[in-house]
Amino acid sequence: MAKAYLVSVGNEILAGQTADTNAAWLAGRLLEKGIAVVGTSVVPDDIDAIKEALILGGRKAEVVLVTGGLGPTDDDITRDALAGFLRVELELREELVERIRRFFAKRGIEMAETNKRQGIMPVGTKDIPNDLGTACGILAEKDGKIFACMPGVPVEMRKMFDEQISGELAQLDGGEVVVVRKLRCFGTGESTIADLLGDMMKRNREPLVNCTVRGGVITLHMVARGKTVAEAEKLIEPVRQDIRERLGELVFGEDDQTLGQVVGELLAERGMTITVAESCTGGLVAKMLTDTPGSSRYFLSGWVTYSNNAKISELAVDARLIEQKGAVSAEVAAAMAQGARKRAGTDIGIGITGIAGPGGGTEQKPVGLVYISVDFRGDSYVERRVFSHTRELVRQRAAMVALDIVRRKLNS
Amino acid sequence: MAKAYLVSVGNEILAGQTADTNAAWLAGRLLEKGIAVVGTSVVPDDIDAIKEALILGGRKAEVVLVTGGLGPTDDDITRDALAGFLRVELELREELVERIRRFFAKRGIEMAETNKRQGIMPVGTKDIPNDLGTACGILAEKDGKIFACMPGVPVEMRKMFDEQISGELAQLDGGEVVVVRKLRCFGTGESTIADLLGDMMKRNREPLVNCTVRGGVITLHMVARGKTVAEAEKLIEPVRQDIRERLGELVFGEDDQTLGQVVGELLAERGMTITVAESCTGGLVAKMLTDTPGSSRYFLSGWVTYSNNAKISELAVDARLIEQKGAVSAEVAAAMAQGARKRAGTDIGIGITGIAGPGGGTEQKPVGLVYISVDFRGDSYVERRVFSHTRELVRQRAAMVALDIVRRKLNS
Numbered sequence: 051m052a053k054a055y056l057v058s059v060g061n062e063i064l065a066g067q068t069a070d071t072n073a074a075w076l077a078g079r080l081l082e083k084g085i086a087v088v089g090t091s092v093v094p095d096d097i098d099a100i101k102e103a104l105i106l107g108g109r110k111a112e113v114v115l116v117t118g119g120l121g122p123t124d125d126d127i128t129r130d131a132l133a134g135f136l137r138v139e140l141e142l143r144e145e146l147v148e149r150i151r152r153f154f155a156k157r158g159i160e161m162a163e164t165n166k167r168q169g170i171m172p173v174g175t176k177d178i179p180n181d182l183g184t185a186c187g188i189l190a191e192k193d194g195k196i197f198a199c200m201p202g203v204p205v206e207m208r209k210m211f212d213e214q215i216s217g218e219l220a221q222l223d224g225g226e227v228v229v230v231r232k233l234r235c236f237g238t239g240e241s242t243i244a245d246l247l248g249d250m251m252k253r254n255r256e257p258l259v260n261c262t263v264r265g266g267v268i269t270l271h272m273v274a275r276g277k278t279v280a281e282a283e284k285l286i287e288p289v290r291q292d293i294r295e296r297l298g299e300l301v302f303g304e305d306d307q308t309l310g311q312v313v314g315e316l317l318a319e320r321g322m323t324i325t326v327a328e329s330c331t332g333g334l335v336a337k338m339l340t341d342t343p344g345s346s347r348y349f350l351s352g353w354v355t356y357s358n359n360a361k362i363s364e365l366a367v368d369a370r371l372i373e374q375k376g377a378v379s380a381e382v383a384a385a386m387a388q389g390a391r392k393r394a395g396t397d398i399g400i401g402i403t404g405i406a407g408p409g410g411g412t413e414q415k416p417v418g419l420v421y422i423s424v425d426f427r428g429d430s431y432v433e434r435r436v437f438s439h440t441r442e443l444v445r446q447r448a449a450m451v452a453l454d455i456v457r458r459k460l461n462s
Numbered sequence: 463m464a465k466a467y468l469v470s471v472g473n474e475i476l477a478g479q480t481a482d483t484n485a486a487w488l489a490g491r492l493l494e495k496g497i498a499v500v501g502t503s504v505v506p507d508d509i510d511a512i513k514e515a516l517i518l519g520g521r522k523a524e525v526v527l528v529t530g531g532l533g534p535t536d537d538d539i540t541r542d543a544l545a546g547f548l549r550v551e552l553e554l555r556e557e558l559v560e561r562i563r564r565f566f567a568k569r570g571i572e573m574a575e576t577n578k579r580q581g582i583m584p585v586g587t588k589d590i591p592n593d594l595g596t597a598c599g600i601l602a603e604k605d606g607k608i609f610a611c612m613p614g615v616p617v618e619m620r621k622m623f624d625e626q627i628s629g630e631l632a633q634l635d636g637g638e639v640v641v642v643r644k645l646r647c648f649g650t651g652e653s654t655i656a657d658l659l660g661d662m663m664k665r666n667r668e669p670l671v672n673c674t675v676r677g678g679v680i681t682l683h684m685v686a687r688g689k690t691v692a693e694a695e696k697l698i699e700p701v702r703q704d705i706r707e708r709l710g711e712l713v714f715g716e717d718d719q720t721l722g723q724v725v726g727e728l729l730a731e732r733g734m735t736i737t738v739a740e741s742c743t744g745g746l747v748a749k750m751l752t753d754t755p756g757s758s759r760y761f762l763s764g765w766v767t768y769s770n771n772a773k774i775s776e777l778a779v780d781a782r783l784i785e786q787k788g789a790v791s792a793e794v795a796a797a798m799a800q801g802a803r804k805r806a807g808t809d810i811g812i813g814i815t816g817i818a819g820p821g822g823g824t825e826q827k828p829v830g831l832v833y834i835s836v837d838f839r840g841d842s843y844v845e846r847r848v849f850s851h852t853r854e855l856v857r858q859r860a861a862m863v864a865l866d867i868v869r870r871k872l873n874s
Contacts, residue, residue: 066490078478332752333745340744
């Protein structure tokens with residue numbers, strides 16, 4: 051397998067001010083191309099340190115990818131370090147300055163003088179346009195190895211890598227590709243998944259199956275090598291089927307699908323519509339449902355009824371019900387779901403009410419208590435959950451559980 | 463300042479399956495102790511690669527902190543690599559095996575044979591107990607430099623560092639502490655901030671001022687050293703004032719404050735309330751406003767009116783207005799803000815309508831076009847923006863701009 055070495059430049063990373071997410075993202079992308087990352091470094095905004103990392107990377111790998119240090123300020127010196135490493139001069143490229151000027155002009159802003167720095171490139175290197183920002187990338191070659199510098203801003207780096215750098219690495223794949231496919235699960239813990247999968251997760255198996263956890267979603271990575279993508283996928287297919295059989299409805303999607311996306315696809319397929327009435331989640335479920343392009347096909351409207359009055363006036367929740375049962379109760383969650391569904395005229399209504407914390411809990415109704423109701427064409431269902439996390443996580447988990455209930459109902 | 467070098471061990475990090483959060487956490491902790499991280503590496507589960515990183519770290523710094531590779535399986539070889547680096551043998555410490563056995567026994571589990579590996583240590587090193595797991599830490603010295611190995615599981619590593627490693631580094635702090643304070647800005651780009659601050663952001667200044675950008679927020683970090691926290695803060699104070707004067711209302715908050723939080727505090731101070739009617743942001747502004755505990759004091763309700771019908775029925779937007787001007791127009795944004803404010807009976811109403819993309823754009827109304835209206839007690843304001851990003855970022859930026867308009871109005 052071809053090898054890559056990653057260098058992240060920036061004092062802010064070394065000071066713990068910014069986590070370096072670029073290296074992990076690039077490592078995943080490179081692996082898919084059959085290129086193994088053999089090491090990564092974070093170095094300060096210092097010419098010698100960057101040069102040293104370039105030398106080290108060039109010794110260890112065929113391609114060295116650098117992120118960061120291409121900004122307009124004094125301490126952005128990746129350009130200078132690369133020139134030093136390549137032993138070439140720097141030159142101002144007027145056409146780059148023009149491109150940066152136009153980038154600002156489109157936004158009705160005059161280019162600041164300092165941005166001119168971003169038009170300076172090491173002689174003999176190729177500049178890589180950046181559609182999303184002013185930091186140009188740089189592509190260079192030395193002793194048959196590829197050195198590519200990209201901006202540190204993740205969204206800019208990702209687009210540049212996918213659209214412009216990735217293709218340059220095609221020559222390196224060594225006739226072998228690695229295919230990574232994912233299955234995404236929700237509704238249980240990592241150890242339960244491990245128990246259900248048993249030997250399948252053993253190390254050094256081919257294909258390899260391992261798992262990562264984030265935001266309550268457990269992602270199973272199936273990794274296989276082959277001469278072609280088709281060959282590697284053929285190896286993965288029986289593993290995927292086996293996992294799907296063992297985990298059943300715990301698996302909600304594949305690869306990078308989100309729960310909101312999967313629910314949206316199911317709704318679109320069935321020609322159904324959904325609405326949501328949120329209290330403690332404050333708009334998060336609506337946001338998740340509308341993260342996906344085309345969501346207007348199934349999502350028409352939603353309510354954030356934070357106050358009791360809003361629940362009464364907007365969703366026709368009975369004031370006496372709130373008084374008797376409390377705003378955080380199964381009955382009010384159900385009334386919110388029903389009220390929203392009726393008012394929006396949708397097939398499905400979600401109602402969520404709870405105590406996200408950190409304050410506001412009592413012995414009977416602790417922080418983390420959330421009632422989640424789904425009204426499915428008049429058929430009402432309520433789930434009571436107590437999440438033991440921070441405010442942010444209580445809200446996030448409650449929203450995920452709401453979407454997961456809808457998913458299971460649509461699939462049943 | 464004393465220097466530290468960090469090494470993270472693990473194939474799963476290099477495969478992009480796990481982000482390395484340990485390095486950033488340690489960097490922040492070390493900086494507070496007056497120890498600067500001068501570099502970090504991620505290396506595979508490979509004896510030579512780990513040894514090479516230990517050598518490099520020892521050359522660059524007085525302390526080298528290693529995380530990961532202390533587990534019970536075959537590929538956990540940090541112990542072996544450290545022994546090789548120190549040129550000493552490995553020994554089985556029975557008392558460690560006993561400790562691990564007790565760790566399992568307490569949980570009613572019999573220790574697996576493989577866990578014995580975790581009782582093996584390089585001769586002459588100090589083992590560091592791990593209260594939360596079975597991976598012991600290791601403390602060693604070579605040529606007057608400190609080498610400490612800690613488990614890779616973040617919660618175990620953090621506890622071990624704070625309670626047992628941190629104290630060992632006291633000799634290095636040179637009686638100096640480092641204080642980091644932040645100012646958070648919104649509404650302009652990094653280069654404009656740099657221009658406004660001029661020399662203040664020069665490298666090697668004391669206190670040091672540098673900047674990070676995330677989600678449109680520019681964070682200025684002011685870093686000062688002193689014999690005490692009070693002394694360092696005294697050095698920061700005039701810098702903070704100077705920056706605030708130069709940047710004016712671009713600065714919205716300090717340290718880890720979010721825009722939603724700052725707007726919330728201003729509303730609470732003034733005893734004012736807010737509501738929001740969202741189309742393209744799909745609930746995100748409501749979510750941001752309710753991220754903060756206690757937001758029910760000023761946020762009562764919100765609408766996600768994704769369809770035209772919902773805009774008409776929920777917010778009393780005139781159907782003819784939508785027909786004449788289009789749903790994405792300044793007029794409809796203003797009508798949404800006004801309709802929401804009247805219906806909720808709040809002081810302020812926000813209305814947002816736009817084209818988040820990726821589809822749905824036209825020449826006159828391109829993807830990224832968003833109209834943001836704020837109705838301030840009947841006083842209507844509309845801003846037209848074109849964001850050039852992904853769907854996710856268009857939504858995120860539009861929500862941020864809406865909150866920022868409210869912030870500026872509340873401050874004016």
